[in-house]
Amino acid sequence: MYLNKYQFFKKKETAALISLILLSVIIRIPIILIFGDTSLEHEWKTLVNNLIEHGVLSYRNFDGFLVPNLWMPPLYSYYLYLFSVFDLGEQYYVKLILLSQILLSSISVIIFYKINEIFFSKKISFYSALLFSIFPLHVYACSQISSASLQSFFTILFFYFFLKFTEKKNFLLNILLSITAGFLILLRGEFLALLLLSLLYSYFFLKVSIKKILIVILITLITVSPYLIRNILVFEKITITKSFGYNLWKGNNPNSTVEGSTLVRNDLAKKIDKIDKNKFYEINFDKIFLNQATKNIIEEPKRYFILFFKKLLSFIFIDLQSTQPNYYNIFHYLPLLLIGLTSITGIILYDRKSYRFNYLILVFVANVIIFSSFFILPRYKLAILPLQIIFSNVLVDYIYNKFFNRHE
Numbered sequence: 001m002y003l004n005k006y007q008f009f010k011k012k013e014t015a016a017l018i019s020l021i022l023l024s025v026i027i028r029i030p031i032i033l034i035f036g037d038t039s040l041e042h043e044w045k046t047l048v049n050n051l052i053e054h055g056v057l058s059y060r061n062f063d064g065f066l067v068p069n070l071w072m073p074p075l076y077s078y079y080l081y082l083f084s085v086f087d088l089g090e091q092y093y094v095k096l097i098l099l100s101q102i103l104l105s106s107i108s109v110i111i112f113y114k115i116n117e118i119f120f121s122k123k124i125s126f127y128s129a130l131l132f133s134i135f136p137l138h139v140y141a142c143s144q145i146s147s148a149s150l151q152s153f154f155t156i157l158f159f160y161f162f163l164k165f166t167e168k169k170n171f172l173l174n175i176l177l178s179i180t181a182g183f184l185i186l187l188r189g190e191f192l193a194l195l196l197l198s199l200l201y202s203y204f205f206l207k208v209s210i211k212k213i214l215i216v217i218l219i220t221l222i223t224v225s226p227y228l229i230r231n232i233l234v235f236e237k238i239t240i241t242k243s244f245g246y247n248l249w250k251g252n253n254p255n256s257t258v259e260g261s262t263l264v265r266n267d268l269a270k271k272i273d274k275i276d277k278n279k280f281y282e283i284n285f286d287k288i289f290l291n292q293a294t295k296n297i298i299e300e301p302k303r304y305f306i307l308f309f310k311k312l313l314s315f316i317f318i319d320l321q322s323t324q325p326n327y328y329n330i331f332h333y334l335p336l337l338l339i340g341l342t343s344i345t346g347i348i349l350y351d352r353k354s355y356r357f358n359y360l361i362l363v364f365v366a367n368v369i370i371f372s373s374f375f376i377l378p379r380y381k382l383a384i385l386p387l388q389i390i391f392s393n394v395l396v397d398y399i400y401n402k403f404f405n406r407h408e
Helices: 002-035 042-054 074-084 090-119 124-133 135-139 146-166 170-186 191-204 210-235 244-251 266-272 282-300 301-316 330-349 353-370 378-383 384-402
Strands: 057-061 066-070
Touching: 002 066, 002 074, 002 090, 002 135, 002 330, 042 057, 042 074, 042 146, 057 146, 074 090, 074 146, 074 170, 090 170, 090 353, 090 384, 124 135, 124 210, 124 378, 135 146, 135 191, 135 210, 135 330, 135 378, 146 170, 146 191, 146 353, 146 384, 170 210, 191 210, 244 282, 266 282, 282 301, 282 353, 301 330, 330 384, 353 378, 378 384
Parallel strands: none
Antiparallel strands: 057 066
């Protein structure tokens, strides 16, 4: 009898999760048809075209000399390139990419449900996953040629594998966690800092053995090694990207807003013009901007601290001075504002006894600090949205238990 009940509830849960996947797909298809990109643009077009035509990942071209890329993290470019093997016309090629992003986004909803289950009841976990599935920013991201969707998918995977890695002895989990971490490093340079923070936390607070941590580091290195070796051979440097200085300057220069500024003037422009047009161009380019950004911050620390604080609030809540098209559409900014308010309330209410939940808070704080040190664009919110929904669940759980006096 017990087994039959278990099977019944398991089938019911499976049906609910399948319905979540179907809903995720159904609501996203019209979005890509109405609002979706129809061609590659800007840096993605340049990078992918150079891969297709010249077999070189390059963003800059000086009179036929293709500068080897160190500017953009490489994984999304290769992801886009992968679909070119089907030799479709551009419109169908882009639609295929967007459909793949819908699939990844829909799968991530189920993984997000599993993460929630670690902390909450099945009911709260289901509604949390449902919210993540239909959240406007998450839905819209699939319709754009941007690494945000891929980053969101692998971030969800990383959280799930990491939380399981800290409680189970399973070598397969070590491998999956490490590969996911490697992909995230190849997608976003700052993830390396988050990975190191995660491993340190797992050692000191979650009592993960140093052996398991070293295995994760080793397999992560193996995952990123092809691109890392390429950079060592070409540039004689151990690096994935070289855009830290430019991104720091973009968010910290006299014209910077929360969204940053790319306006280059006077002496800085002259310095850029004098850079030798060789394979080290992007390294030297970034160094100039790093020096200028550092100088700006040292000379006016109060100005840039205030700007940092504005970026922090904009990242958690909304940007009150955004210049992005349709940013102030009520279906965009209102959910962001509400999830910002409820997530902070959830963090305040939460009992600090759970080291695994405290880990999520630590990653959230680290993300906010890192992003706010540079500049904030609307799509960056996807990096913390899953965490904000989880923190908001604490408030939901608190209200449910307090006013209805029921426990799952």
